Structures are given as structure tokens and as C-alpha cells.
Amino acid sequence: MIRLSSVSNLSARHTAGRVWQVVFLGSTVIGILALSALLLNILNSAFGFVALKAKVEPASLALGDVPLEEQSTDELVALLQSRLSSGAFNKLNNEKALADRPHAEVYALVLERIVKYSVDETWSLWESITRSEEIKAYVAQEYPGDKLVFISWLTADFISRPQSSEALSAGIRTAIFGSLWTIGITILFAFPVGVGAAIYLEEYATDNWLNRLIRTNINNLAGVPSIIYGILGLAIFVRLLEKLTSGAVFGLVDATTANGRTILSAGLTLGLLVLPVIIINSQEAIRAVPQLLRKASYGLGATKWQTVWSHVLPNALPGILTGTILAVSRAIGETAPLVVVGASTAISMDPTSPFSKFTTLPIQIFQWTSRPQAEWRHLAAAAIVVLLALLLSLNAAAILLRNRFARKY
């Protein structure tokens, strides 16, 4: 009797087990699908058809039978000279003699200055592949005279050009340099302080109320929303320490940067933000160094600092660096605190010192995404690809570092 009832019960229990296993697996798959959709959506926007309207038809610039793209450099220069105002032409010529420039560069100048393409409409990669004929017919009807081209919004030019108000000539060089400068400051500030704090907490601190307070405090700081750090940076670095962060203390006042909204402020703010993460990661790395090494060092008569410097730190270094790289990659992607600290909206000048105005890659993406026109969103997607590639290579470096130097005790 018992056997009978348990058998019937068992099959129901096993069915429930199978059903729920599917539910659990399904949830995992849904999560992964959602995240893949996120990445695919970006790739989808980074390529596609564009309908381009020319201000001056390239066909009208043909020299007799020779179309524009086959003309020689000299002919193109002559064209520039005839079409541009003499002031604009001389300015270009003074930067670098036009006749000496490579053909591709002069040709690009002709397109930029004379033909002046502008975007009428854009399509995503998926649309461009699946509805290519439809789009061609649509463009022929809606925008007669427009050139329909399949482009990648992400090009080498896009990476090397400065920011611009024209979508077709906008680039992210300024933003990349801004990000690099800012992160440089962040590392210079947060790495020594963070590792120092971790050494103190792991090697020196005794278990008293002050050190417990410091530990609790660091854990809490790690959970404070990044925008709060932005507000703190605005109050402390931008406003209170304006003399220092604008460079006035060093006599480096530039009329355009005479307030504290500089790379230095941004870097320090991000430094405060990643400090708890660096401390916590470094603490873990230091804790993983076996006690045996320390005992052996003390046994040979080394002082505490000698032990830390020559035995603990070298062994903990891979872990510390891995943790730091991960923290830095978080800082590179941060947007909110930098908006609050006062990133500039439109600058096309590369930063030259910590006291320059700044924009960074995520800020650029934010601004482009916020614009209503579709072409800026495509540019934002291209910039996201660059940002993600940067972060992915940093993460890969961290993982390699961990695997390469991981020691088993």
C-alpha cells in the first residue's frame, strides 16, 4: 500500500521536477537572450544604408568626361580653389600645402567642403539586409537625386576625427583623449591610496573600533550610487578647490577653463568612486598571501615594512592589478558623475593638460543618444562599439593576468 501511493506520488514529483527544471533553464536563457539583444541592437545600429543628399551634385563637378573620383590631385586642388573663398582656401593651404597632400585627403576635402553630403534618412543593418530592394525603391521615390550608400558608422576616420556638429564628419578623438586623461588622473590618485589603505587594513590594523569603522565605511562607500560622487565632486573639486582644479594655483589659467570643470576634477571624482573597489579587491589579494611567507620573513629578522614590501606585495601584485583593472574599467564607463561634475557639451579641441575642459567617451555617447535625429544614434552605436571593445580588452587583460600569475600555495 505504501509502495503504491509513493509510486503515484513519485511520478507527479518527477513531473514537477522536470517542469521547473525547464523554467530555471528558460530563465537563464531569457537573461542571456536579453543581454545578447543588447549587443546585437548596437551592432545593428552601427551599420546600414544612408540616403545622402549632396549640396553640390558630384556629377556637376565632372571635368568633361572625367568624373570627380577619377580626377588627379592637381585638378581637385584647382576645383577647391575655384569653389572656396580665397580665405578658406589659403587657410587650408597654410595648414599643409594642398598640392603635397595625398589624393585621398584632397578628395575627402572636396567632399567635405564642396559636395557637402547631409543625411536624409538612415536604416539599420537588419533593415538594410532584409528590405534592401524596398529601401532602394523608397529612396528613388522620396528623395530623388539622393545617393543611397551602405556605410559603417564605425570607421578609422570616426575614431581619429574630433567632435563636429555635422554627423558625417563627427568623430570621437576628443572623447577618447578625454577619457584617457581622466582615467590617468584616476589611477594616479586611486591606486596608491587604495593599495596603501588595503595594506594598512590587512597588515597593520588591529581589531579596534576605529579600524572596524574604517572597514564598515569602505563597504558602505562601495554601495553609494555614482551620482552622489558626482555631487560630491561638484561641491569639493569644482567649487571648493576651484583654484587648484582650474590650474590657477599654478598660474595656468586659460580663459576658457577658468572654472573647476576640468579633467583634474573629473579624474579625482572618479578616483573617489573607485577607491573602495580598489581597496576591497586589494585586501582580498593581500589576504590570499599565505601567513607562512610573513612568518618566514619575520623569522629572518625583517621589519614589518620589509616583510610587506619584499614578500607580501610581490605575491599580491597580480591580484591587486587585476582588481585595479576591473575598477578602472568601471571608471571608464561612468557617465552620471561626470555629467554632474560638468563635462563640456561641445568641444573639438584635444585636451592638453589636466586643467583642460573635458568630454569622455560615455559622455559623448550620452549626448549623441539624447539627440532626436537618427544619424546621431548611429554614431552613438559606433562609439559604444569602441567603448565596449576597450572595456573587453581591459577585462581580458585582467583575466589573463590572473591566470598567468595565479599561484597555488
Add this chain to the structure above:
Amino acid sequence: MNGSSIEFLGPNAVPDRSGSSLKKRRRWGETIIQSLLFFAGFFSIFTTLGIVYELGKEAWLFFRLPEVDLVAFLTGTKWQPHIDQFGILPLATATLVTTAIAMLIAIPLGLAAAIYLSEYASKKLRNTLKPVLEILAGIPTIVYGYFALTFVTPLLRSIFGKDIVSIYNTGSAGLVMGILILPLIASMSEDALNAVPRVLREAAYGLGATKLEVAVKIVLPAALSGIAAAIILGVSRAIGETMIVAVAAGAGPNFTLNPFKAAETMTGHIVRMSGGDLSYDSIDYNSIFAIGLVLFFITLILNFISQRIVRRFREVYE
């Protein structure tokens, strides 16, 4: 050991001098280094003090303004600085809506994924998926914001109709925030489930439990405190999340619980106000500190509870 080595050194060498110099010589280098390290450790306290002091000071200035009143701030349903209406409720409800939607997505999916990874998946699959989850958790939130605006919002609009769903809406921001927090909850819960001792599972199997029963009735309750901590941390993350709502939820406070309408959250408001050229000591400048203070205390309390729970949970199994 110690005693015998001193005895051994004693009669041979110069006992008093070497002994006392080892003991009493003040190593100034060591002291200086230790002080520097202590300062580095103490530095984080300054950060907290700085946050509390600056937010508190500016918020105090804000509440002392004749136009502002603390009760109206906490209960007012309008945030319109130009007519001196400073009620935080429209911003708070928008934060509430996005956070609630995010958690509705992230808790069930994250938890189910954690159970699958910890109890069902092969070791190889888990070792592949776990780092992938962690890397995905490191994607900048502005990218999620882009996704919300250019993918999820059009999707919602094509499902529910363009009249019902606005171009900017809290629903899309909340959904994507859920996707953002999912890996966090999945990863932390998986750690908690994994920390449950194997013996408990074996005992349950021995009594004839099925795999599902072991997972849900034995392992899940045993890891509940760790999971609760993960969820609370997720909530705190959702409340403080900024870029997704700044991009996708809309600009302009709106007192509504409708997820298809545009509404500005607390964080979104701070970003929009400070995005322009904010002049110091203006009422707008002071107001973002007041909102920041509210935000800081909410997340601080949540993080504190989460850590408390984790600590208790640790004591059980160590």
C-alpha cells in the same frame, strides 16, 4: 623557542646592548610608512564625511529658503521650481515605478538562473556562464540606456500602441534596469546557494527527495539570507541607477504611476539639472543636494541592511 634563543645569544655576544637596541630602537622609517598607510586607510572616512557634510550643508541651505518647507518637500505632489513647488513625490514615484519594474524582472529571472547554475548546470557550463555574467554586469549603464531608448521603447510602442506608450517612459527604463540587475542578483544568489554545505543536499537525497525538492525546499531556504542580501543590493542599485532613466525615462517630473508615461526619477532630475550651466547657490543647485541627500540615506540604509544579513549568513556556515 623564543626564550631559549635569547639564552643562547646571551652569554656569547654583547647581551645588553644588542638586546636593548633591537627592542628600543625607534625605526622612524617604519613609523612614517605606517602613518602614511594609516592615512590612506582613514581617507575613506573623509569621503563619507565630505558626502554627509556637503549634502547636509547645501540641503540645509535649501530647506532654510522661504520657498521651501520640509513637510511640503516630503509630501508635495508637484516639483516645479519656477513656481516654487518643491514636492519630491513625483520624482520619488518615478524612482519607485522603475525600481519596482526592474525588480519584477530581475528577482524571478535572476533567482531562477542562480538555481539553474548552482543546482542543475554542469560544472563546465557554470564555469563558462559565471564569468560571462560578471563581464556583462560590467557593461556601462549608458549602453543599457541606449538599448532602452532604441530597442525596448520601440518594441513596447509596437506592442501596446503609440498612443498609449510615450516616446520616453518609465516602463522601458525599468525593464532594461531589470536586465542590468539580473546578472548581479544571479551571481550573488549563486554564490549563496553554492555556499550551502553539500551534506544538506546529500541528506535530503538520502531521504528520497527529488532534485527540485532539494533545490527549493532545502538549499533555497538555507541560502535565503544571502539571497535577501543580493535582492536588497539590487534594489539599492536600481534606486541609484542614473543613465538608463536619464536617457529613456523622460525629462520633467510627472506624478504618475503609469509605466507608459514619461516621468523623471530623482537621479534623472539631478543629471538634467546639473547638465546645464548650474550657477552656485541658486535654488536649483541647492535642490539637487537635497535630493542627493535623500538618495544617499535610502541607499545607505539598504546597503547596511544587506551587509548585516550577509554577516549573519556567514556566521551560520563558518
